[in-house]
Amino acid sequence: MAKTLTQEFVKGLWDEVPPFRLVLGLCPVLAVTKAVENGIGMGVATTFVLVCSNILVASLRKVIPSKVRIASYIVIIATFVTIAELLMQAYTYPLFKKLGIFIPLIVVNCVILGRAEAFASKNGILRSLLDGLGIGIGFTLSLMALAAVRELLGTGVLTFWEKPIQIMGPSFQPFSFMVEAPGAFVALGLMLCMMNLVGKR
Amino acid sequence: MREMIKMLLVLTILATLSGGLLAAIYDRTEDKIANQVLKFVKGPALLKIFEEATNDPIKDRFDIMDGEIKRSFFVAIFEGERRAVALETFGKGGYGGEVGLMVGIDIKEDKVVGAGVTTHAETPGMGAKAETDPSFVGQFKDLSLEEPFKVTQDGGAINAISGATLTSRAVSSAATQAGGIYKKLKPQIEEKLKDFKK
Numbered sequence: 373m374a375k376t377l378t379q380e381f382v383k384g385l386w387d388e389v390p391p392f393r394l395v396l397g398l399c400p401v402l403a404v405t406k407a408v409e410n411g412i413g414m415g416v417a418t419t420f421v422l423v424c425s426n427i428l429v430a431s432l433r434k435v436i437p438s439k440v441r442i443a444s445y446i447v448i449i450a451t452f453v454t455i456a457e458l459l460m461q462a463y464t465y466p467l468f469k470k471l472g473i474f475i476p477l478i479v480v481n482c483v484i485l486g487r488a489e490a491f492a493s494k495n496g497i498l499r500s501l502l503d504g505l506g507i508g509i510g511f512t513l514s515l516m517a518l519a520a521v522r523e524l525l526g527t528g529v530l531t532f533w534e535k536p537i538q539i540m541g542p543s544f545q546p547f548s549f550m551v552e553a554p555g556a557f558v559a560l561g562l563m564l565c566m567m568n569l570v571g572k573r
Numbered sequence: 574m575r576e577m578i579k580m581l582l583v584l585t586i587l588a589t590l591s592g593g594l595l596a597a598i599y600d601r602t603e604d605k606i607a608n609q610v611l612k613f614v615k616g617p618a619l620l621k622i623f624e625e626a627t628n629d630p631i632k633d634r635f636d637i638m639d640g641e642i643k644r645s646f647f648v649a650i651f652e653g654e655r656r657a658v659a660l661e662t663f664g665k666g667g668y669g670g671e672v673g674l675m676v677g678i679d680i681k682e683d684k685v686v687g688a689g690v691t692t693h694a695e696t697p698g699m700g701a702k703a704e705t706d707p708s709f710v711g712q713f714k715d716l717s718l719e720e721p722f723k724v725t726q727d728g729g730a731i732n733a734i735s736g737a738t739l740t741s742r743a744v745s746s747a748a749t750q751a752g753g754i755y756k757k758l759k760p761q762i763e764e765k766l767k768d769f770k771k
Contacts, residue, residue, distance in 0.1 A: 436583055437576060437579050437580045437583060439576070439580060440583065440584055443584060444583065447584070447587050447588055448591070450591075451591035451594060451595060454595055455594070455598055458595075458598055458599060458602045458606070461602065461606045461609065462602040462605035462606050462609060465606075465609035465610070465612070465613045466613060469613070
């Protein structure tokens with residue numbers, strides 16, 4: 373059953389939202405969600421790569437021989453990741469330093485290769501663009517949500533562009549376990565659980 | 574056979590195009606990135622070393638060719654006649670690779686004004702203290718460049734960070750290197766410094 377263009381976009385926001393529904397691309401989800409700011413940066417970089425690679429893969433889908441398609445996709449994705457990396461270094465250096473190795477690692481994020489292989493290689497340019505945009509925004513929002521929970525409980529403060537906003541009252545004891553690695557798993561698990569509870573209705 | 578050629582062709586063209594695109598973007602952003610590194614990595618270390626400087630050491634800098642390598646020197650002007658230069662060196666053998674160190678050197682007395690770690694990949698809480706704990710790099714202050722810098726385990730004067738001897742050694746060797754480069758290039762440094770007299 374063919375989907376309308378709007379459905380193509382909207383599905384990435386809830387039905388196929390990458391970390392929670394497809395459970396794909398968990399490495400950056402767990403690693404960078406210590407702070408909301410990092411989540412946004414990572415999400416925007418991933419969206420940029422996803423949209424660009426989806427468009428290119430869709431427009432070249434009739435040219436690329438199927439035997440070397442994965443290699444071609446990786447070349448395309450790696451190119452856009454390097455572009456994103458250079459641009460972040462040039463314009464948002466502090467954010468680039470915080471995200472560090474996770475920017476180059478977008479290359480091996482299975483969300484991007486997954487969308488190229490499962491969607492863009494079989495659909496037109498416009499649909500692939502909307503799919504990439506939807507999944508990318510869904511990914512960014514999930515990172516932000518997870519990071520907000522972790523940062524809020526872990527530090528009691530939300531930081532946006534170096535400006536901390538105190539949310540919890542002064543008597544709040546930071547639950548610093550949440551901003552460390554195990555906290556990422558616990559928070560992700562709880563959020564998956566909630567998504568499923570809401571989704572069942 | 575035809576398919577083979579097509580595969581080769583497509584991959585080659587793809588790789589060439591992306592290589593060209595990346596080179597173009599690298600070219601455009603190279604200066605910007607260098608500026609950002611200066612501002613966010615070398616800048617803070619420089620300002621810590623030259624706290625009392627009356628000029629802006631990040632802006633006042635010059636390059637000297639040391640053989641094939643271009644070395645950047647940052648100039649600090651203090652009250653009175655005192656002048657200092659800072660240069661960055663990389664000490665090998667840290668726990669996570671090279672450790673970058675900015676070393677400020679007093680021109681007149683040939684001694685260290687201060688040092689600060691710029692780039693490193695050491696373990697947080699252990700070797701990374703080299704950057705965050707001022708009491709470690711503070712030990713280099715006022716030391717003479719005559720002797721190579723060594724940690725106490727190797728018979729030197731620098732107390733290593735506990736649990737991070739490798740890092741401390743890498744920092745010491747970077748400082749020693751800086752001293753060597755400074756001594757070698759001193760005539761040229763003094764020549765260049767004349768342009769900065771106020």
